[in-house]
Amino acid sequence: MHSSTTNRFVEETCIICEQPKLKGIHLYTKFICSDCEKDMIQTDTDNPKYRFYLQQLKKIRNKEIYS
Numbered sequence: 481m482h483s484s485t486t487n488r489f490v491e492e493t494c495i496i497c498e499q500p501k502l503k504g505i506h507l508y509t510k511f512i513c514s515d516c517e518k519d520m521i522q523t524d525t526d527n528p529k530y531r532f533y534l535q536q537l538k539k540i541r542n543k544e545i546y547s
Protein backbone atom coordinates (compact mmCIF):
# COMPACT_ATOMS: atom_id res chain seq x y z
CA MET A 481 0.00 0.00 0.00
CA HIS A 482 1.93 3.00 -1.28
CA SER A 483 -1.01 5.15 -2.41
CA SER A 484 -1.44 7.00 0.90
CA THR A 485 2.10 8.40 0.74
CA THR A 486 1.46 10.06 -2.62
CA ASN A 487 -2.04 11.31 -1.77
CA ARG A 488 -0.68 13.25 1.19
CA PHE A 489 0.84 15.91 -1.05
CA VAL A 490 -2.02 16.40 -3.48
CA GLU A 491 -3.81 19.71 -3.08
CA GLU A 492 -7.49 19.83 -3.84
CA THR A 493 -9.75 22.84 -4.13
CA CYS A 494 -12.21 23.09 -1.27
CA ILE A 495 -15.74 23.85 -2.48
CA ILE A 496 -16.48 26.01 0.57
CA CYS A 497 -13.50 28.36 0.85
CA GLU A 498 -12.36 27.67 -2.74
CA GLN A 499 -8.75 27.41 -1.65
CA PRO A 500 -6.35 24.57 -2.50
CA LYS A 501 -5.93 22.50 0.64
CA LEU A 502 -4.09 19.32 1.53
CA LYS A 503 -6.30 17.95 4.28
CA GLY A 504 -10.01 17.37 4.12
CA ILE A 505 -12.87 15.04 3.30
CA HIS A 506 -14.65 14.05 0.10
CA LEU A 507 -18.34 14.61 -0.33
CA TYR A 508 -19.71 13.00 -3.49
CA THR A 509 -16.94 13.90 -5.96
CA LYS A 510 -16.10 17.19 -4.26
CA PHE A 511 -13.66 18.14 -1.55
CA ILE A 512 -14.14 20.01 1.73
CA CYS A 513 -11.02 20.99 3.65
CA SER A 514 -10.68 20.07 7.31
CA ASP A 515 -10.83 23.78 8.31
CA CYS A 516 -14.24 24.26 6.68
CA GLU A 517 -15.44 20.92 7.96
CA LYS A 518 -14.66 21.97 11.54
CA ASP A 519 -16.19 25.41 10.97
CA MET A 520 -19.39 23.91 9.62
CA ILE A 521 -19.76 21.63 12.61
CA GLN A 522 -19.18 24.50 15.05
CA THR A 523 -21.39 27.03 13.27
CA ASP A 524 -24.81 27.46 14.80
CA THR A 525 -27.78 27.11 12.43
CA ASP A 526 -28.82 30.68 13.37
CA ASN A 527 -25.49 32.02 12.15
CA PRO A 528 -25.65 33.66 8.66
CA LYS A 529 -22.45 31.77 7.87
CA TYR A 530 -24.37 28.52 8.12
CA ARG A 531 -26.57 29.57 5.19
CA PHE A 532 -23.45 30.21 3.16
CA TYR A 533 -22.20 26.72 3.89
CA LEU A 534 -25.53 25.23 2.91
CA GLN A 535 -25.49 27.20 -0.34
CA GLN A 536 -22.03 25.94 -1.18
CA LEU A 537 -23.16 22.38 -0.44
CA LYS A 538 -26.29 22.77 -2.59
CA LYS A 539 -24.03 23.76 -5.46
CA ILE A 540 -22.42 20.31 -5.32
CA ARG A 541 -25.67 18.40 -5.26
CA ASN A 542 -27.10 20.39 -8.19
CA LYS A 543 -24.01 19.74 -10.24
CA GLU A 544 -24.26 16.05 -9.44
CA ILE A 545 -27.92 15.91 -10.45
CA TYR A 546 -27.69 17.85 -13.72
CA SER A 547 -24.37 16.59 -15.03
Ligand SMILES: [Zn+2]
Pocket residue numbers: 494495496497498499501512513514515516517
Ligand atom coordinates in the same frame (compact mmCIF):
# COMPACT_ATOMS: atom_id res chain seq x y z
ZN1 LIG B 1 -12.24 25.05 2.89
